[in-house]
Amino acid sequence: GGRDRDNYEEDLIRMVAQLDLSDFDGLQALHEFRLRRGQGLSDRELAFSMLIQNARENAQLNDDWALAVRL
Secondary structure (H helix, E strand, C coil), rough: HHHHHHHHHHHHHHHHCCCHHHHHHHHHHHHHHHHHHHCCCCEEEEEEHHHHHHHHHHHHHHHHHHHHHHH
């Protein structure tokens, strides 16, 4: 029901907040493996893949910003 979905989303948000980039590497590898086997991604998996990409871009932006501050 609706409450189960709320709990799922809260749990997912909590889990994602605790991930680091090495965790994203493993998840991305799993998704790429499934795609190579011809298995499409679910909506949630697609959203998670987008989250992974965004996290990588944010990490690069943070690195660039730190370098700029040091200059």
